Amino acid sequence: MxxxxxxxxxxxxxxxxxxxxxxxxxxxxxxxxxxxxxxxxxxxxxxxxxxxxxxxxxxxxxxxxxxxxxxxxxxxxxxxxxxxxxxxxxxxxxxxxxxxxxxxxxxxxxxxxxxxxxxxxxxxxxxxxxxxxxxxxxxxxxxxxxxxxxxxxxxxxxxxxxxxxxxxxxxxxxxxxxxxxxxxxxxxxxxxxxxxxxxxxxxxxxxxGDAPAFPMPDLPSPPLWTLPAFLLFGATAGALGAAYAHLVVGTLELCDRMTRVPAPLRAAAIGAVVGALMAADPLLAGGGDVLTERLLGAAGPGVTALAVYLAVRFVAGPLSYAAATPGGLFAPLLALGALWGTLVHALTAPVLPSPAPGPAAFAVVGMAALFTGVVRAPVTGIVLVAEMTGTLSLWLPLLLACFAATVTADHLESEPIYDSLRHRMLQRP
The missing domain is CATH 1.10.3080.10 (Clc chloride channel)
Incomplete structure (x- = not known):
């Protein structure tokens, strides 16, 4: 009291x-x-x-x-x-x-x-x-x-x-x-x-040890004229996050309808598909830490490879979650956000005036914005990415992008992922 x-x-x-x-x-x-x-x-x-x-x-x-x-x-x-x-x-x-x-x-x-x-x-x-x-x-x-x-x-x-x-x-x-x-x-x-x-x-x-998860040198503060660009970028990340959340739940529901296939066999089949992706390129599988680290180090691949990584991991994450094994969503989300940010930078860099933020800045902001679009916890996403990278110069782009991601996902009527998963868990016998 x-x-x-x-x-x-x-x-x-x-x-x-x-x-x-x-x-x-x-x-x-x-x-x-x-x-x-x-x-x-x-x-x-x-x-x-x-x-x-x-x-x-x-x-x-x-x-x-x-x-x-x-x-x-x-x-x-x-x-x-x-x-x-x-x-x-x-x-x-x-x-x-x-x-x-x-x-x-x-x-x-x-x-x-x-x-x-x-x-x-x-x-x-x-x-x-x-x-x-x-x-x-x-x-x-x-x-x-x-x-x-x-x-x-x-x-x-x-x-x-x-x-x-x-x-x-x-x-x-x-x-x-x-x-x-x-x-x-x-x-x-x-x-x-x-x-x-x-x-x-x-x-x-x-x-x-005590090093940040993705240590990187602090980036220069982006010019003020880039803030509208990050606002628009956050909106695209919010739309992508809403689609990802829908795909996670939709994949789980699809597996539920496959009643003729025993659940252990489904898990093994999903593992085999992810293993085949890993055989093609190890960066297509796993939690994504190695991929995120490379992108933040500005050592990302070309546009075509970025698009392939994004498309494949966009599907492989929900598919892996449907195997019903212990495992979370955050790390794959962060890798996906870094991919989206790096890809958007690669596509827009030719038309951005100088000096424009580099790919690492877009990757960092993309991590937080996509996380926000899926989880709908913008402050957690912003601070999490800042702590993981040690970057302290991107607060304004992070705030604007996560604002836009939240508003966009809300207007698309996308339910926060853990609300969806909790409701689903409580409805199951």
Missing amino acids: PGVRRPLGADVRAFAVTAAAGCLVGLVGGGFRWCLERADALRRTLLTAAAGLGAAGVLVPIALTASGALVAHLIARRVPYAAGSGIQHVEAVWRQESDTHPWRLLPAKFAGGLVAIGSGLVLGREGPTVHMGAAIGVLAGRHGRLGTEDARMLHTALGGAGLAVAFSAPLSGLLFVCEEVTRSFRPRLVLLTLLGTVTAVSCTRLIV
Whole structure:
């Protein structure tokens, strides 16, 4: 109740439990990132070796991703809510629309996410990390003997800490909790999220270091005359994001109608298709971090290749998500946004007067704008991209582009993706 002072002992207990649980989130999330890095390196080595086998080597990535998708699907189907991103489940628990299964969820998300993402599916690490953070919050609330409301807040706060850990973006974890999960600003929740995020990210840095996810030199501030161009660019990203969100849900519904095909077989078939893409070009598969890093380094390919990467990954992301394995949407979205920004720059550069922003500026803004068009959390998207890249000179283009992306997606009547996924999750038997 407003005006009622909490007992000091209750505050001390809640903050102590939050700090300890945040450390655990950091260790688990950092361990997950470290394992994924090793899995990616192993996959690249395997692909290099397979390339020396001639035509028969094409079967290696197909078999790898098909088997990975199958195993990850079988892991997830044994645990309620383990398939998919998990963010929609965190939001449903906050709204008291769903319950939790933390003891089974933690190992399923860790193992299933590692196998699915490590084998090359176009999925992100942030969904499983958010979900694991929230599950640790549930366990900490129970065993720390917190009050009902503090325990509920801790579940959500440590979900935000999971996002911070996934991308080394502590402020984004807090904004994600307030803007996306709860859509409210509660001082108590903010305090718990701040503490949990600080301890989580500190522990993660012991494992994966403290560099930004995509370190790059700060870019020059774009001239003011380019702001209308970024406004228009944001609108195109919002339209693209609305289409992507529709495709994610539509692909899931299409798979639901394929009742004659067993779900494990569907997962393996999806994995085989993604594996074939990976055999053609490794940048067509996987979460997209390598591709994003290259684009931000202004080492992108030509216009035709950019268009191919964009088209293929635009479809491969929703297809991978339909395999019903643990895995998130954020990382593939960021890669797609960087591709869109780089492609738009390549197409418009001949008509832009000098000095115009370079491709890296459009890639950074594209990451945030496309994310906003799909998720509809513009402030989280802006700060997330700024923290991941360390870029501090693009605030005005980012703000304008994400504004335009939000308005455009809203006017296209596109539902925010996690609202759609939550409604779908709650309607399923």
